[in-house]
Amino acid sequence: MDRSDSYRREVTAMVESGWKIEEETQDRVTLVQREFGNPGIHLIIAILTIWWAMGVPNLLYAAYRYFTGSQRTIVWKDRAESDVDELATNAK
Template identity: 30%
Template sequence: MKEMENLIDDYVTQGYEILEQSERNAMVRKKTWGSGGGHVLWAVLTVWWTIGIGNVIYALIAHYGAEKVMLKVDAEE
Protein backbone atom coordinates (compact mmCIF):
# COMPACT_ATOMS: atom_id res chain seq x y z
CA MET A 1 0.00 0.00 0.00
CA LYS A 2 1.36 3.35 -1.02
CA GLU A 3 -0.06 5.09 2.07
CA MET A 4 1.84 2.72 4.41
CA GLU A 5 5.07 3.15 2.45
CA ASN A 6 4.78 6.95 2.70
CA LEU A 7 4.08 6.77 6.44
CA ILE A 8 7.08 4.50 7.04
CA ASP A 9 9.30 6.75 4.89
CA ASP A 10 8.28 9.73 7.03
CA TYR A 11 9.30 7.95 10.23
CA VAL A 12 12.56 6.62 8.77
CA THR A 13 13.42 10.17 7.69
CA GLN A 14 12.84 11.31 11.29
CA GLY A 15 15.38 8.76 12.59
CA TYR A 16 13.33 5.61 13.25
CA GLU A 17 14.21 2.05 12.26
CA ILE A 18 11.72 -0.58 11.12
CA LEU A 19 11.32 -3.47 13.56
CA GLU A 20 8.37 -5.26 11.93
CA GLN A 21 6.38 -4.59 8.81
CA SER A 22 3.31 -6.06 7.14
CA GLU A 23 0.91 -4.76 4.53
CA ARG A 24 -1.16 -2.67 6.98
CA ASN A 25 1.01 -2.47 10.14
CA ALA A 26 4.54 -1.52 11.03
CA MET A 27 6.47 -1.20 14.29
CA VAL A 28 9.26 1.37 14.31
CA ARG A 29 11.73 2.39 17.02
CA LYS A 30 13.70 5.61 17.43
CA LYS A 31 17.38 5.09 16.55
CA THR A 32 19.46 6.14 19.56
CA TRP A 33 22.39 4.96 21.61
CA GLY A 34 21.95 7.68 24.23
CA SER A 35 22.82 11.35 24.37
CA GLY A 36 26.33 12.71 24.48
CA GLY A 37 25.64 14.34 27.84
CA GLY A 38 24.33 11.07 29.21
CA HIS A 39 27.51 9.26 28.16
CA VAL A 40 29.69 11.92 29.74
CA LEU A 41 27.70 11.72 32.97
CA TRP A 42 27.92 7.92 33.07
CA ALA A 43 31.64 8.08 32.29
CA VAL A 44 32.27 10.55 35.13
CA LEU A 45 30.23 8.49 37.59
CA THR A 46 31.30 4.95 36.66
CA VAL A 47 34.50 4.87 34.61
CA TRP A 48 36.73 4.33 37.66
CA TRP A 49 34.82 1.25 38.81
CA THR A 50 33.57 -0.29 35.57
CA ILE A 51 36.27 0.65 33.04
CA GLY A 52 33.60 1.98 30.66
CA ILE A 53 31.09 -0.83 31.05
CA GLY A 54 28.66 1.70 32.55
CA ASN A 55 28.64 3.57 29.23
CA VAL A 56 27.94 0.36 27.31
CA ILE A 57 25.05 -0.47 29.63
CA TYR A 58 23.69 3.08 29.27
CA ALA A 59 23.86 2.81 25.46
CA LEU A 60 22.07 -0.55 25.44
CA ILE A 61 19.33 0.70 27.78
CA ALA A 62 18.87 3.82 25.63
CA HIS A 63 18.72 1.77 22.41
CA TYR A 64 16.40 -1.02 23.53
CA GLY A 65 14.24 1.28 25.67
CA ALA A 66 13.80 3.85 22.90
CA GLU A 67 10.38 5.06 21.82
CA LYS A 68 8.43 2.54 19.74
CA VAL A 69 5.53 3.49 17.48
CA MET A 70 2.93 1.16 15.95
CA LEU A 71 1.78 2.42 12.57
CA LYS A 72 -1.57 1.19 11.21
CA VAL A 73 -3.40 1.98 8.00
CA ASP A 74 -7.15 1.43 7.65
CA ALA A 75 -8.32 -0.96 4.97
CA GLU A 76 -9.25 0.64 1.68
CA GLU A 77 -12.90 0.31 0.85
Protein backbone atom coordinates in the same frame (compact mmCIF):
# COMPACT_ATOMS: atom_id res chain seq x y z
CA MET B 1 -5.25 9.10 -4.11
CA ASP B 2 -5.15 5.45 -3.13
CA ARG B 3 -4.86 4.45 0.55
CA SER B 4 -1.84 2.27 -0.19
CA ASP B 5 -0.04 5.32 -1.67
CA SER B 6 -0.60 7.35 1.50
CA TYR B 7 0.43 4.33 3.59
CA ARG B 8 3.72 4.03 1.67
CA ARG B 9 4.31 7.79 1.89
CA GLU B 10 3.79 7.78 5.65
CA VAL B 11 6.15 4.84 6.23
CA THR B 12 8.78 6.39 3.92
CA ALA B 13 8.54 9.76 5.69
CA MET B 14 9.00 8.16 9.09
CA VAL B 15 11.98 6.06 7.93
CA GLU B 16 13.59 9.20 6.48
CA SER B 17 13.13 10.98 9.82
CA GLY B 18 15.07 8.32 11.73
CA TRP B 19 12.60 5.53 12.49
CA LYS B 20 13.54 1.93 11.63
CA ILE B 21 11.17 -0.81 10.51
CA GLU B 22 10.96 -3.44 13.24
CA GLU B 23 8.18 -5.62 11.83
CA GLU B 24 6.18 -5.55 8.62
CA THR B 25 3.00 -7.49 7.89
CA GLN B 26 0.36 -7.21 5.18
CA ASP B 27 -1.79 -4.72 7.10
CA ARG B 28 0.68 -2.81 9.30
CA VAL B 29 4.27 -1.72 9.87
CA THR B 30 5.81 -1.41 13.32
CA LEU B 31 8.48 1.29 13.50
CA VAL B 32 10.99 1.84 16.31
CA GLN B 33 13.24 4.75 17.22
CA ARG B 34 16.06 3.95 19.65
CA GLU B 35 18.65 6.06 21.47
CA PHE B 36 21.82 5.38 23.46
CA GLY B 37 21.32 8.08 26.07
CA ASN B 38 22.38 11.64 26.68
CA PRO B 39 26.04 12.41 25.79
CA GLY B 40 26.34 14.59 28.91
CA ILE B 41 25.30 11.71 31.15
CA HIS B 42 27.81 9.45 29.37
CA LEU B 43 30.54 12.00 30.06
CA ILE B 44 29.65 12.26 33.75
CA ILE B 45 29.58 8.45 34.10
CA ALA B 46 32.94 8.22 32.32
CA ILE B 47 34.55 10.85 34.56
CA LEU B 48 33.26 9.24 37.76
CA THR B 49 33.89 5.57 36.93
CA ILE B 50 36.57 5.24 34.22
CA TRP B 51 39.44 4.57 36.68
CA TRP B 52 37.68 1.85 38.71
CA ALA B 53 35.33 0.24 36.21
CA MET B 54 37.06 0.86 32.85
CA GLY B 55 33.91 2.16 31.13
CA VAL B 56 31.60 -0.75 31.96
CA PRO B 57 28.98 1.52 33.64
CA ASN B 58 28.92 3.61 30.46
CA LEU B 59 28.15 0.51 28.37
CA LEU B 60 25.48 -0.55 30.84
CA TYR B 61 23.85 2.90 30.68
CA ALA B 62 23.91 2.83 26.86
CA ALA B 63 22.31 -0.64 26.82
CA TYR B 64 19.70 0.43 29.37
CA ARG B 65 18.72 3.49 27.29
CA TYR B 66 18.74 1.47 24.06
CA PHE B 67 16.16 -0.98 25.35
CA THR B 68 14.07 1.19 27.69
CA GLY B 69 14.28 4.51 25.85
CA SER B 70 12.88 3.24 22.57
CA GLN B 71 9.69 4.56 21.02
CA ARG B 72 7.41 2.41 18.88
CA THR B 73 4.59 3.30 16.55
CA ILE B 74 2.34 1.28 14.28
CA VAL B 75 1.21 2.42 10.85
CA TRP B 76 -1.95 0.67 9.69
CA LYS B 77 -2.62 0.20 5.99
CA ASP B 78 -6.40 0.68 6.17
CA ARG B 79 -6.39 4.00 8.05
CA ALA B 80 -8.47 6.87 6.69
CA GLU B 81 -6.64 9.62 4.72
CA SER B 82 -7.41 12.33 7.30
CA ASP B 83 -5.81 10.23 10.07
CA VAL B 84 -2.67 9.74 7.95
CA ASP B 85 -2.26 13.46 7.29
CA GLU B 86 -2.78 14.28 10.97
CA LEU B 87 -0.17 11.73 12.09
CA ALA B 88 2.35 12.92 9.47
CA THR B 89 2.15 16.50 10.73
CA ASN B 90 2.42 15.38 14.37
CA ALA B 91 5.48 13.17 13.68
CA LYS B 92 7.62 16.08 12.42
